[in-house]
Amino acid sequence: MTKDRPYSALVQRLKVAGLRPTRQRLALAKLLFEAPGGHDRHITAEQLHAEAVADNVRVSLATIYNSLHQFTEAGLLREVVVESGRSYFDTNVTDHHHFYFEDSGRLQDIPGEMVQLENLPTPPVGAKVARVDVIIRVNESGE
């Protein structure tokens, strides 16, 4: 039988991340990482919750938040902040940047190698660079 195979890729992925493969974490991981539409998803907690509900997965919002943060800490997701009061979680954890469409609130990936950062200033003494985010904010409306 191919379904319910105990050691599917997702189960392994969670275990490697040090997270117990619970019902809800598996369901969320599936929605996030095996979405039919492909990868490079930028999703909010509310959106993921809506998807889960639509997929008949019963999960509380609290668990959505817990899971998103745990996945992020484990390196399975990356948090992107472009707008105060709303966090996006990006399934693309490779080095890359973003276009942000201010009108629609949509994000679009820019491959890391498409942006060349020259002459980056050295960080202050004692500080280590955790990440460099480049956000290109664009408008689509003819304003």
Add this chain to the structure above:
Amino acid sequence: MTKDRPYSALVQRLKVAGLRPTRQRLALAKLLFEAPGGHDRHITAEQLHAEAVADNVRVSLATIYNSLHQFTEAGLLREVVVESGRSYFDTNVTDHHHFYFEDSGRLQDIPGEMVQLENLPTPPVGAKVARVDVIIRVNESGE
């Protein structure tokens, strides 16, 4: 008399921006743009409110928010978002970028010319670049 001179620089600045120079807007503008510590301030609404209170200026939080947004629209301030759920307002409106100290939540300006962005991808058709933000996230704790 030098105080209460009706056409001080701040009054003019507000008028040019199309904002009536009211008591509270003047007081806030003074705190923001004529702070003794110098320019390049990165301040939140709550912080500004606290400064106003400490300076015996009676202003409501609602007015703080209104003013910060009006100043931003008028180009006197720039909003910086680095962390979900908290907006910083930057008194430096020239082209520049930021170091963000994740431990302390502090921001530090990086002059625009210190970051050279090469090969920026062209925005999607119909979209115009409003701004490019570069945020260098750093940690100070020896983690």
Add this chain to the structure above:
DNA sequence: TCAACAGTTTAGAATGATTCTAAGGAGGTT
């Protein structure tokens, strides 16, 4: 100088996203 109107301020309620709490539930191991 002063009336009058439009633009401002305000307290407090409302909102929206996120976090907390404490109690019940479910993996995994023996």
Add this chain to the structure above:
DNA sequence: AACCTCCTTAGAATCATTCTAAACTGTTGA
């Protein structure tokens, strides 16, 4: 199956921010 720890959850709580409706003030023109 027992057991312990980790996980999930409903609902309350929190936090930043926005809204509302009423009171107030700058400015203009008579």
